[in-house]
Amino acid sequence: MNTILQIPSNGVILLEFSYLLAAIFFVVGLKFLSHPDSARKGNLWAAAGMLLAMFTTMFLHKDAETMEGIKSANLVIILVAIAVGSVVGAIIARKIKMTAMPQLVSFFNASGGAASALVALIEFSNPDNQSALVTLLGLVIGAIAFSGSMIAYGKLNGNIKDIFAKWMSYINLLFMFAVIAGVIFLMVTDAPVETQQIMVYILLAIALIYGVTFVMPIGGADMPVVISLLNSFTGIAAAMAGFIYQNQAMILGGIFVGAAGMILTLLMCKAMNRSLLNVIIGAFGGGGAASDREAGTVKEVSVTDAAVLLSYSSKVVIVPGYGLAVAQAQHVCNEMEKLLEENGVEVKYAIHPVAGRMPGHMNVLLAEADVPYDKLVEMDEINPDMPNTDVVVVIGANDVVNPAALDEPSSPIYGMPIIKAHEAKNIIVMKRGMGKGYAAIENFLFYDEKTRMLFGNAKDSLQKLVTEIKSL
Amino acid sequence: MDGVLEFFYTNKEAIFIIALTIFLGLEVISNVPSVLHTPLMSGANAISGVIIIGGIILVGHADLENLREGSHLLNLILGIFALLFGTLNVVGGFVVTDRMLEMFKKKKK
Numbered sequence: 001m002n003t004i005l006q007i008p009s010n011g012v013i014l015l016e017f018s019y020l021l022a023a024i025f026f027v028v029g030l031k032f033l034s035h036p037d038s039a040r041k042g043n044l045w046a047a048a049g050m051l052l053a054m055f056t057t058m059f060l061h062k063d064a065e066t067m068e069g070i071k072s073a074n075l076v077i078i079l080v081a082i083a084v085g086s087v088v089g090a091i092i093a094r095k096i097k098m099t100a101m102p103q104l105v106s107f108f109n110a111s112g113g114a115a116s117a118l119v120a121l122i123e124f125s126n127p128d129n130q131s132a133l134v135t136l137l138g139l140v141i142g143a144i145a146f147s148g149s150m151i152a153y154g155k156l157n158g159n160i161k162d163i164f165a166k167w168m169s170y171i172n173l174l175f176m177f178a179v180i181a182g183v184i185f186l187m188v189t190d191a192p193v194e195t196q197q198i199m200v201y202i203l204l205a206i207a208l209i210y211g212v213t214f215v216m217p218i219g220g221a222d223m224p225v226v227i228s229l230l231n232s233f234t235g236i237a238a239a240m241a242g243f244i245y246q247n248q249a250m251i252l253g254g255i256f257v258g259a260a261g262m263i264l265t266l267l268m269c270k271a272m273n274r275s276l277l278n279v280i281i282g283a284f285g286g287g288g289a290a291s292d293r294e295a296g297t298v299k300e301v302s303v304t305d306a307a308v309l310l311s312y313s314s315k316v317v318i319v320p321g322y323g324l325a326v327a328q329a330q331h332v333c334n335e336m337e338k339l340l341e342e343n344g345v346e347v348k349y350a351i352h353p354v355a356g357r358m359p360g361h362m363n364v365l366l367a368e369a370d371v372p373y374d375k376l377v378e379m380d381e382i383n384p385d386m387p388n389t390d391v392v393v394v395i396g397a398n399d400v401v402n403p404a405a406l407d408e409p410s411s412p413i414y415g416m417p418i419i420k421a422h423e424a425k426n427i428i429v430m431k432r433g434m435g436k437g438y439a440a441i442e443n444f445l446f447y448d449e450k451t452r453m454l455f456g457n458a459k460d461s462l463q464k465l466v467t468e469i470k471s472l
Numbered sequence: 473m474d475g476v477l478e479f480f481y482t483n484k485e486a487i488f489i490i491a492l493t494i495f496l497g498l499e500v501i502s503n504v505p506s507v508l509h510t511p512l513m514s515g516a517n518a519i520s521g522v523i524i525i526g527g528i529i530l531v532g533h534a535d536l537e538n539l540r541e542g543s544h545l546l547n548l549i550l551g552i553f554a555l556l557f558g559t560l561n562v563v564g565g566f567v568v569t570d571r572m573l574e575m576f577k578k579k580k581k
Contacts, residue, residue: 026519027496033515033569034504040573043515047566050522057528070532078531081552082524085559092560093567098575104568105514112521112561118554119526122547133479231517234561238523243486245529253522255490259497260516264509353506360509367575378506 011060011069018056019249025049026253030260053249054082065128098368099328102358103156106149106227109234113145116237117204123244124200131244136183138240139200140207144179145233147211152227155219156357162219169217169281175210182206218279220322221399223357225268225279232261264359271353273405273415298434301452303461306428307468310340313390313426316347317382319419320362321355323396323432327458330369333395336466337371343469349375350382350392350419352400379419386423394421394429394445396458402443427451430461511572518565524558531555 026049032042058078062069070078089108096104120138123129154160182203186196218226239254269276301309310316318337324330337347349371355362363376386392394401401421404411421427422445429446431453445451454461480487504512530551539545 026522027500030512030516030519031500033512034501034508036505036507036576039508039511039576040570043511043518043566043569043573046515046519047562050519050524050562050566053522053525054528057525058532061529061532063533068533070528071536073536074532074534077534077552078528078555081527081531081555082559085556086563089560089562089564090567093564093571096568098571101510101568101572104564105510105517108514108561108564108568109517109520111557111564112517112523115521115523115527115554115558115561118550118557119523119530122530122550122554125543125547228513231513231520234517235520238520238526239490241523241526243483245526246486247525247529248486248489250522250525251486251489252493253519255493256497257516257520259494260501261513263498263501264504264513351506353509358510359513360506360511363507364510364572364575367572373507373576376507 009062012062015056015060016248018052018060019247022049022053022249023252025052026256030256099325099330099365100157101364102223102227102356102361103153105358106153106156106230109227109231110146110149110153112234113142113149113230113237116142116234116241117146117207118142119241120237120244121200121204123241125197129244132187133183134240134243136186136200136203138237138244139204140179140183141233141240142237143204143207144211144214145230145237147208148215148226148233149211149230151212151215152223152230155215155223160216163216168213172210172213172217172281175206175213178206179203179210214280221272221354222279224354224359224361225265225272225276227358228261228265228268229276229280232258232265235259235261268354268359271417273413273417298446298453299451301428301454303454303464303468306452306454307465307472309426309428310336310345310391310393310465311343311469311472313345315389316340316345316391316393317350317386317389317421317424318347319350319352319355319392319394319397319401319421320366321352321395321397321400322357322361323398323430323458325356325361325365325396327396329395329459329462330365330371332459332462332466334366334369334371336462336469337375339466339469347375348377348382350379350421351376352379352397352419355397355400379417383420386420387425389424391426391428392421392424394427394431395462396430398431398443401445403445404443408444421445422448422450425450428454430454430456430458432457507576511569511576514565514569514572518562518569521558521561521565524555524562527551527555527558 025045029042029046032038117139120135124135186199215226235254235257239251242250242254340347351362399413401419403422405413405416405418408414427450534548535544
C-alpha cells in the first residue's frame with residue numbers, strides 16, 4: 001500500500017523540532033540537577049527548554065482543524081497572562097523566607113495541578129476532542145494534586161492540624177471509588193451533552209474533595225512521602241493533557257516528572273521501611289504497640305552540665321529533626337557548632353532521609369543557616385562512627401533515633417533504618433516535653449542510661465547553651 | 473477489548489514514549505544524594521508546569537469574535553486562569569530552585 005506522507009508546513013515542522021529540543025533539555029536538566037556540582041546549571045537547562053517550548057508554541061502553533069495560527073489579539077492576552085504570572089511567581093519565590101520552603105513547593109505544585117485540571121475541563125466540552133479517557137484522567141489527577149497540595153500547604157504552614165480517625169480511611173476509600181466510578185460513567189454514558197457538562201463539574205468537585213480527604217489524615221514523618229507523591233501527580237496530569245493535543249513535549253515532560261516523583265516517593269517510603277499503600281491508607285497504628293519493656297525514668301540535665309559535657313568532648317554529632325525547624329533554631333544551632341569547633345571539638349550533623357516534612361528538608365534548613373554542607377552526613381555514613389562519638393545531641397527528632405526500630409518487632413516502626421544515637425557514649429535530647437513523636441510510639445532512647453534530657457524550646461535551650469559555653 | 477486495542481494502536485507512539493520515559497526517569501533520578509532531594513523535587517515540579525503549553529494553545533485559539541456564543545467566554549476565562557496558574561508553577565518553581573541551589577553553592581567554596 002502506498003501512502004503519501006503529507007508534509008506539513010515548515011512552521012509546524014519547526015514547532016515539532018523545538019518540542020524535541022525542549023524534551024531533551026528537560027532530561028539533561030534533571031540529570032544535571034541530580035549532581036551537586038551541576039545542579040544549578042541543570043535548573044537553567046530545564047528552564048531554557050520550557051521557555052523555548054512556550055515561544056515556539058505561541059508563534060508557530062496552528063489549529064488542527066483550520067490550520068490557522070494564533071491571532072495577534074489572542075497573543076496579547078497570552079503574553080499579559082504570562083507576564084502577570086511570571087511577576088507574581090518570581091516575587092513570591094524571591095521574597096519568601098527560606099524556612100517556608102516546604103509550603104512554597106506545595107503551593108507551586110498546587111497551581112500546576114489547577115492548571116492541568118482547568119485545561120482538561122475546557123477540553124472536555126470541546127466536541128473535536130476524541131480522547132475522553134485522558135481528558136478525564138487529567139481532570140481528576142490535576143484536581144487531586146491541587147486540593148491535596150493546598151492541604152499540604154496548610155499543614156506545613158501550621159494552619160491545618162492533622163486529623164486522623166479510623167473512619168477517615170473509609171471516607172477516603174468511598175471518595176476514591178466515587179472518582180473512579182465517575183470517570184467510568186462519563187466514558188460510557190450516552191447522556192446528552194448538557195447533562196455530561198453538569199456531570200463533569202460534579203466529578204471535578206468529588207475529585208477536589210478526595211484530594212482533601214486523602215491528605216488530611218497524613219502528617220508528620222509521612223509528609224515527605226505525600227509531598228513527593230503529589231508532585232508526581234501534577235506531572236502525570238500534565239502528561240494526560242499532552243495526550244489531548246498529541247503534544248510530545250508535554251507528554252514527555254509530564255511523564256518524566258511523574259516517574260521521577262514516584263521514585264523519590266518510593267525512596268522516602270524505603271527510608272521508613274513502609275509501603276506506599278501503608279502510608280496512603282494507614283497512618284501509624286498509634287498506641288497499638290504495647291511493650292513489656294520497663295520504661296524507667298528519664299534523667300534531666302542542667303544547661304551548665306550539658307555545656308561542660310559538650311565543650312570537653314572531642315566528637316559531637318547533632319541529629320536535627322522537625323523540632324529544629326519549628327523552633328527556627330537553625331541559626332543558634334550553627335552558632336553553637338562554631339563555638340564548639342573553636343574549642344577544638346569536631347562537630348557533624350547526622351541527616352536522616354525523612355527528618356522534617358519534605359524530602360531534604362534538613363539540608364535546606366541548615367544551608368539557610370550557613371552550615372557548610374560537608375558537615376551534613378547521611379545516615380549510612382555516620383552510623384559506623386557512632387560508637388566513637390562522645391556526645392549525640394538530638395534536637396527535635398524522635399522516631400528517627402528510636403532504637404525500637406531495630407529491636408522491637410512489635411513496634412510499628414520496626415525495620416525502619418535509624419540514626420544509631422543510642423550507640424554513642426552520651427546522648428543529650430532536646431525536647432519540649434515528654435510528648436510522644438508523630439508516630440505516638442514510646443522512645444526508649446529517652447530512658448537509656450546514657451541519655452540526659454534537656455527540656456524546653458530548642459531555640460531557648462540552644463541559646464542558653466551558647467551563653468554557657470562562652471562563659472566556660 | 474477492541475476499544476483497548478484501538479486505543480493502543482492510535483496512540484502507539486505516545487505509549488512508546490511513556491514506557492521509555494518511565495525507564496529514563498528511573499535511570500536519571502536513581503542515586504540522588506539527599507542534599508539534593510528538595511531542589512530536585514522543586515525543579516521537577518517546575519517542569520510539570522509544561523501544562524502551560526496547553527494553556528497557550530487554548531487561549532491562542534479561543535474565538536474572540538463570538539464570545540457571547542455558548543461557553544466561549546467561560547472557556548476563555550478558565551483558559552486564562554490555567555495560563556496564570558501554569559506560569560506561576562513554571563516561573564516560581566525555577567526561581568525558587570535556583571535560590572535554593574545558590575544557597576548550597578555559596579557554602580561550598
